[in-house]
Amino acid sequence: MNNFIFENKTKAIFGKGCVKEYLSCLCKCNCETDTVLLAYGGGSIKKNGVYDEITAAIEKSGKRVAEFSGIMSNPTYAKVQEGARLVRENNVGLILAVGGGSVMDCCKAVSLAARYEGDAWADFWGRPGVIDFEPVPLIVVVTAAGTGSEMNGGAVITNEELKVKTGRDYPQLNPKFALMDPTYTYSVPVRQMISGGFDTLSHIMETYFSAPDEPNVSDDIMEALMRGVIRDLRAAIKDPEDYIARSNLMWEATMAENRVIKLGKKCDFECHQMEHQLGAYTNCNHGEGLAVLHPVYYRHICEHGAKKFARFATKVWDIRPEGRSERELARMGVETLASFIKGIGLPTTLRELGVDESTDLKAIADSCACVPGAYKVMTHEEILEIFRECL
Structure with a gap:
């Protein structure tokens, strides 16, 4: 570490x-x-x-x-x-x-x-x-x-x-x-609860998908937390007053951002940078914006961090590795994430957030910071490409 x-x-x-x-x-x-x-x-x-x-x-x-x-x-x-x-x-x-x-x-x-x-x-x-x-x-x-x-x-x-x-x-x-x-x-609307839960998952993924990639305590904790958020979101959607699920989601959110899992990690947070500027221009919901951006962003970078994305597929989504290459597993992990997002009712396009061709996506892309901790450092041109693919 x-x-x-x-x-x-x-x-x-x-x-x-x-x-x-x-x-x-x-x-x-x-x-x-x-x-x-x-x-x-x-x-x-x-x-x-x-x-x-x-x-x-x-x-x-x-x-x-x-x-x-x-x-x-x-x-x-x-x-x-x-x-x-x-x-x-x-x-x-x-x-x-x-x-x-x-x-x-x-x-x-x-x-x-x-x-x-x-x-x-x-x-x-x-x-x-x-x-x-x-x-x-x-x-x-x-x-x-x-x-x-x-x-x-x-x-x-x-x-x-x-x-x-x-x-x-x-x-x-x-x-x-x-x-x-x-x-x-309990009184938080289900849509807001789901959005908040995905924000938690996003915080963990943004830290997980970064160096170092050799076995380390932070990654081990994050895999358990990601599995927990996925499990508990599904349970809370089924029963919004499931105390076990809601208490787990609350503490998982805290664990994602109390600095523990970031110890020894470079951290990415490019997707958060993109969503923040999208929010600054359009005032869209933060968790929902992240849900739209994450799969598309990860399709752009997963081959550059194939080892970690393959581990994400097997450790978090229980995808069997037999007969599959590292790159195949990496892509499967990203697509399973995309299916999960759709399955829990989160938006999958920027249009669903009120963003369309009239929005100045180039200005938003140009205002984004290009962070150094990612597996692949973005350019403003590629960020604009991601925004357009999200439409």
């Missing part, structure tokens, strides 16, 4: 009833002032009882609530600036992010921007920065599984003016605590 340094300062509290049991004490002990900023998305938490449980816990802690609502699915830098203003105006001492990855990502950026006098986008997202100050403390309550944002410092933010969607991972932005009650995900 390659050399690495590992750090994860987030304490995960997982299981049914964990919010009611722990949140009040955590707010009391971790809020630096008398005000907690309660951040959430479109208001679904007010319909499913989560909001009432959360606010009751904050009131029990003796803290005042300031609300930051309306965080969108692709959080913008303008929304981050709005949240930072609320933190400063209300003398907030703790941010409580309740939601999925978008809410968590936005709040990580808010926790930084609220205590930074410069241009947070330019200095921390436009380019890598150095955080030499303490961001506002952050606790997250996960209500939608998929991004794994609850146990890392990553935040994907869209700058609408620049048409750039990018993510940075700063360990200083890790939440202090992540409260994870799988029953909170």
